[in-house]
Amino acid sequence: MATITYPHDFPYTDMGNGHFPMLQFIIQSPNEQAEAIDVDGFLDSGASYSLFDGSILAAIGLDLMGGPARLYQPVAGPQIEARVHRVRPAHDRLGNFTLDIGFSTGPISRNLLGRDFFDLIQVGFREHHRTLLIDATP
Amino acid sequence: MSLQLLDPRQQKPDLTPSILNETLAVEQGGNLANSTIQHASDVVMWVWLFSEIRRAPFKAPSRRQLELQWRRTHKEVLRGYLGQWVVLQGERILASGPSLAEAVKQAREMGVRVPYVFRVEDLDENIATIGL
Numbered sequence: 001m002a003t004i005t006y007p008h009d010f011p012y013t014d015m016g017n018g019h020f021p022m023l024q025f026i027i028q029s030p031n032e033q034a035e036a037i038d039v040d041g042f043l044d045s046g047a048s049y050s051l052f053d054g055s056i057l058a059a060i061g062l063d064l065m066g067g068p069a070r071l072y073q074p075v076a077g078p079q080i081e082a083r084v085h086r087v088r089p090a091h092d093r094l095g096n097f098t099l100d101i102g103f104s105t106g107p108i109s110r111n112l113l114g115r116d117f118f119d120l121i122q123v124g125f126r127e128h129h130r131t132l133l134i135d136a137t138p
Numbered sequence: 139m140s141l142q143l144l145d146p147r148q149q150k151p152d153l154t155p156s157i158l159n160e161t162l163a164v165e166q167g168g169n170l171a172n173s174t175i176q177h178a179s180d181v182v183m184w185v186w187l188f189s190e191i192r193r194a195p196f197k198a199p200s201r202r203q204l205e206l207q208w209r210r211t212h213k214e215v216l217r218g219y220l221g222q223w224v225v226l227q228g229e230r231i232l233a234s235g236p237s238l239a240e241a242v243k244q245a246r247e248m249g250v251r252v253p254y255v256f257r258v259e260d261l262d263e264n265i266a267t268i269g270l
Contacts, residue, residue, distance in 0.1 A: 013206055016213045017263050024202045026252055037242060038202065038254040044269040053257065055223070055238035075268065092201050109259050112269050 006124060006133035008093055013040075021125060021132045023113075025089040027052070029060050030098075036060060039111055041089070043123065043132065047072075047114030051082055054103040056111075060087075070102045081105045094121070094136040204228050205254055219258040226254055 012019035021043040028036035037059050039052070051072055057064045067083035074080065082102030090096045097120055124133035208229045209216065216224070223238040224231055225245040233244035238255060245253040 014210050016210050017265065018267065020267075024254070035242075035246070036252050038252050040256055042269070046269050053238075056255075058239040059242040059255070107257070109257065110267075110269075 004122060004124070004135065006122070006135050008134045008136065010132040010134070012130035012132065019130045023091055023094075023132075025091050027056055027060060028088045028090065029062050030086055030088060031061075041111050041113040041117075043117075043125075044112040044114055045118065045125075047112045049116045050099060050101045050112060050114045051080070051108065052101050052103050052111040053108050054083070054105055055107070057085060057103050062087075064103055064105065067103070072102065072104075080108065089117075094134060202254055209256075216258050220260060221258060223255055223257050225250070226256070 010021075010023065013022045015022075022040050023043070024038055025041050026036050026038050037056065039056060041050075041052075049070065049072070054064045062085055064083050064085075067085040070082050070084050072080040072082060082104045084100050084102050086098065086100050088096055088098055089101075097117070099117060099120070120138055122135040122137065126133065205226045205228065208226065219231075219234050222234050222236055223241045225233040225241050227245070227250055232248055232250060232253070233241040235241050238257075242253055242255060
């Protein structure tokens with residue numbers, strides 16, 4: 001049996017309508033001179049790939065439609081179209097990551113960090129304790 | 139399109155300095171000019187420092203706690219911004235509107251280099267949320 005010691009723990013964030021496993025990331029394009037913004041990312045083990053709102057790209061100087069297409073199938077309703085871009089999410093405690101994130105071509109309600117992000121870290125959810133555990137290594 | 143997607147299993151930790159280093163330096167009491175100079179003159183130190191940050195077991199709250207607390211306690215204020223993007227700095231809304239790019243532009247004109255942004259959701263407690 002594997003035993004993991006997680007160096008980082010984060011309380012779930014109380015958003016007023018519940019507690020959520022979310023983290024704040026600075027999103028920056030691969031261009032070192034590019035501008036950056038700070039956004040919420042919700043950890044979602046049900047998402048195969050991360051999906052962020054496409055408006056974020058324009059805010060950091062990237063062309064949304066310049067990336068390859070990726071479709072996301074939600075549990076109901078139509079597929080969500082996104083364009084994939086390589087960005088550098090940075091977290092103050094976890095460090096920097098390089099990730100190909102799908103950015104939606106239409107508005108979405110929240111940014112999701114999916115299992116492609118989980119593949120870069122080790123993560124545990126203590127749901128009863130509203131605590132997120134993370135080791136920032138695969 | 140020619141973007142060759144990353145294979146997550148081939149990825150290594152990215153310890154190169156980023157704007158986060160400068161942001162941390164500012165929040166820890168430095169100023170951006172000094173931080174930038176230091177960044178340019180001693181990249182190796184920054185790489186080492188940030189690699190230590192990655193490894194260190196922290197229990198302290200991460201950034202934006204003030205903004206998150208404000209969001210929790212000002213749901214009624216935010217209800218007036220439903221569906222809009224908001225730039226929040228501390229306890230002050232710097233800019234808002236349907237266009238994130240425009241809101242961020244306004245915040246940068248006020249001197250905020252890395253604005254914290256979010257779209258205001260309906261926070262009805264009777265609505266359960268799922269990822270998508």
